[in-house]
Amino acid sequence: MASLVGVFAASHGPMIAREWDSLTPPTRTAVEQGFDDVGRRLMATRPDALVIVSTDHWVNFFLNNYPAFCVGIGAEHDGPPEPFLKVRFNHPVLAGHPGLGSHIMNTAIERDFDPSLSHRLTLDHGFCLPLWRMGIDPIPPIVPIVVNEVDDPMPTMRRCLAWGSLLKAAIDSYPEDLRVAVLATGGLSHFIGEPGMGQIDEKFDRTCISLFERGEPKALAATLEQAVRHTGNGGHEVRNWVVAHAMAGNKGFELIGYAPLEEIYVGCAFAEWRVAGN
Numbered sequence: 001m002a003s004l005v006g007v008f009a010a011s012h013g014p015m016i017a018r019e020w021d022s023l024t025p026p027t028r029t030a031v032e033q034g035f036d037d038v039g040r041r042l043m044a045t046r047p048d049a050l051v052i053v054s055t056d057h058w059v060n061f062f063l064n065n066y067p068a069f070c071v072g073i074g075a076e077h078d079g080p081p082e083p084f085l086k087v088r089f090n091h092p093v094l095a096g097h098p099g100l101g102s103h104i105m106n107t108a109i110e111r112d113f114d115p116s117l118s119h120r121l122t123l124d125h126g127f128c129l130p131l132w133r134m135g136i137d138p139i140p141p142i143v144p145i146v147v148n149e150v151d152d153p154m155p156t157m158r159r160c161l162a163w164g165s166l167l168k169a170a171i172d173s174y175p176e177d178l179r180v181a182v183l184a185t186g187g188l189s190h191f192i193g194e195p196g197m198g199q200i201d202e203k204f205d206r207t208c209i210s211l212f213e214r215g216e217p218k219a220l221a222a223t224l225e226q227a228v229r230h231t232g233n234g235g236h237e238v239r240n241w242v243v244a245h246a247m248a249g250n251k252g253f254e255l256i257g258y259a260p261l262e263e264i265y266v267g268c269a270f271a272e273w274r275v276a277g278n
Contacts, residue, residue, distance in 0.1 A: 002174035006045035006181040007248040007273040015264040018084040034270035039134025047181035054126035055149040067116035072144035073101035074119040089132040097141035107170035149236040157221035164246025184244035186237025188267040200260040204231040205267040212253040248273030
């Protein structure tokens with residue numbers, strides 16, 4: 001049977017790649033240290049497959065068709081379409097894991113969860129920028145999980161917890177001997193295309209961190225459901241962290257690092273959840 005061997009989270013932001021060569025030393029150091037630590041810990045779990053939970057930034061989906069959740073079940077997925085990332089992350093195609101992806105999809109249907117599916121996704125900076133900065137080589141086969149965090153109606157925090165629990169059950173029931181790691185990307189606070197663009201809501205970020213450290217899922221869901229309505233639009237990406245939190249059993253959160261980095265427009269955070277058997 002498959003085993004969940006690690007659950008991690010890391011921020012992402014286009015400015016990290018686009019402006020990398022001109023970022024100030026303190027910003028570069030904070031970003032490098034966070035990603036390096038997550039990458040080292042992730043690869044220490046020796047994963048055979050990597051589930052990445054992120055949002056889609058209007059690459060695969062638009063207003064005419066944007067699912068709450070989508071599972072990538074294909075044998076291949078396309079690399080980042082953004083020119084600023086292509087020059088740094090030269091992976092036009094990334095291997096998928098159709099066996100695990102299909103099993104997740106089938107498990108969801110059997111348990112009355114109705115995600116969308118895709119046989120080939122284009123993985124934008126949300127998926128690929130962390131892989132680039134973590135320096136993972138070779139990259140394990142990926143099962144991309146898309147969560148709608150760009151336009152209403154978005155899945156509730158309660159639904160994200162339920163989705164995370166479903167993903168954990170699907171991994172646990174996968175019949176092959178497979179080591180599976182999870183990476184949730186995005187957040188914490190940032191304002192994109194809004195009057196406050198470039199600002200960081202450190203109070204929101206600290207609230208998120210405290211809730212994950214405490215672990216209690218009901219309080220986490222209720223508090224974040226309200227908090228995301230009063231911060232920048234990028235704060236909605238905390239849903240990916242909520243999914244990861246449930247996958248790890250709603251406990252064991254360890255903050256690796258946090259810095260409100262206005263230079264890259266992101267409250268930049270990195271974390272690991274301890275899982276049994278890791």
